[in-house]
Amino acid sequence: MPRRASPKSFAPTCLGALSQCGSDNADYLRLLQQNEPRNTYVPFGWGFTIYRAAFGLGSDERFATALRRLDSWVRFVVLSGRFSLLKFGLEYDLLGGLDPDPSELLAERLWNEVVEDYPDKDKNRSGGEDGDEDFTPVGKAFIRWGDDLGVTLDERNARYQNCLIIDDAALDSILDGLPEEVPEVKPRLVTGQELRDLVKIKFRGAWVWVLDRGTVQAREAGVRRAPEDVRPPWIRIRIGDLPMLWFELLRGHIHECWWHVCLEDEVKWDRVFWWSDHAKMMNEIRRASRAEMEASNGQSTG
Numbered sequence: 669m670p671r672r673a674s675p676k677s678f679a680p681t682c683l684g685a686l687s688q689c690g691s692d693n694a695d696y697l698r699l700l701q702q703n704e705p706r707n708t709y710v711p712f713g714w715g716f717t718i719y720r721a722a723f724g725l726g727s728d729e730r731f732a733t734a735l736r737r738l739d740s741w742v743r744f745v746v747l748s749g750r751f752s753l754l755k756f757g758l759e760y761d762l763l764g765g766l767d768p769d770p771s772e773l774l775a776e777r778l779w780n781e782v783v784e785d786y787p788d789k790d791k792n793r794s795g796g797e798d799g800d801e802d803f804t805p806v807g808k809a810f811i812r813w814g815d816d817l818g819v820t821l822d823e824r825n826a827r828y829q830n831c832l833i834i835d836d837a838a839l840d841s842i843l844d845g846l847p848e849e850v851p852e853v854k855p856r857l858v859t860g861q862e863l864r865d866l867v868k869i870k871f872r873g874a875w876v877w878v879l880d881r882g883t884v885q886a887r888e889a890g891v892r893r894a895p896e897d898v899r900p901p902w903i904r905i906r907i908g909d910l911p912m913l914w915f916e917l918l919r920g921h922i923h924e925c926w927w928h929v930c931l932e933d934e935v936k937w938d939r940v941f942w943w944s945d946h947a948k949m950m951n952e953i954r955r956a957s958r959a960e961m962e963a964s965n966g967q968s969t970g
Contacts, residue, residue, distance in 0.1 A: 674710060678711065678712040696919075716914075719786070719831055727839070737847075792804075814828055833902060875906050876907070932950075934954065
């Protein structure tokens with residue numbers, strides 16, 4: 669199969685002082701450089717394929733706005749990685765005035781491919797509160813997209829293994845949860861309201877769907893890869909977790925088994941799932957807590 673031409677490529681980075689820098693963003697930039705053979709479709713870049721699954725009246729402008737905000741805020745999450753260590757109640761600069769700034773270089777290398785036209789796109793079922801969404805058409809299109817690239821689909825490259833989906837529910841989440849204006853990137857008081865508001869936006873607010881290629885393929889083949897492999901192939905992911913998914917998977921710190929990253933919702937635990945690198949541990953804690961509460965309620969009514 670002929671290899672599809674890369675739609676975007678970035679120049680390699682001269683690592684220089686970055687080779688000794690200990691920040692996550694500097695490490696992520698080194699990963700892009702060192703793992704270029706895993707990333708042959710968009711060399712030295714990172715990002716996702718985003719599928720549109722919202723096609724109602726007036727959705728064209730809303731979808732375009734959502735893409736713009738998503739791009740701006742994901743870049744903001746990356747740029748904010750410059751300030752993460754704490755000193756005297758303040759975040760402070762991890763990178764010590766490095767030139768070039770690895771946070772800026774990493775943010776510049778974000779590139780998402782958007783797919784709006786694919787077979788049976790009108791047969792997607794948008795996500796509701798009952799966890800009855802169905803994005804099978806997206807899953808099939810994403811598998812075909814990867815197969816048609818003509819490159820090795822490395823299992824640690826999130827561009828090949830995970831795509832994002834924006835349906836009506838995700839569209840509302842982005843437009844309601846992400847302000848049009850992105851704040852200034854600067855150190856903030858750890859106990860300050862401004863920082864708390866930003867944490868809420870990045871990690872508790874806006875979300876999109878993330879789909880796992882391997883799980884879709886297994887379901888299409890009628891295969892369950894383990895007793896725990898009962899999670900849907902598509903789950904919600906917070907905007908602030910998107911860089912972590914991409915780079916920590918490449919780093920080898922994210923479990924490659926899908927059921928290990930599907931976090932049960934605190935309320936709708938049996939129907940709604942969120943992406944989390946700590947899902948397995950958190951699910952065990954939440955199940956134990958629910959069992960304890962059920963036992964306590966049973967004793968009080970007995």
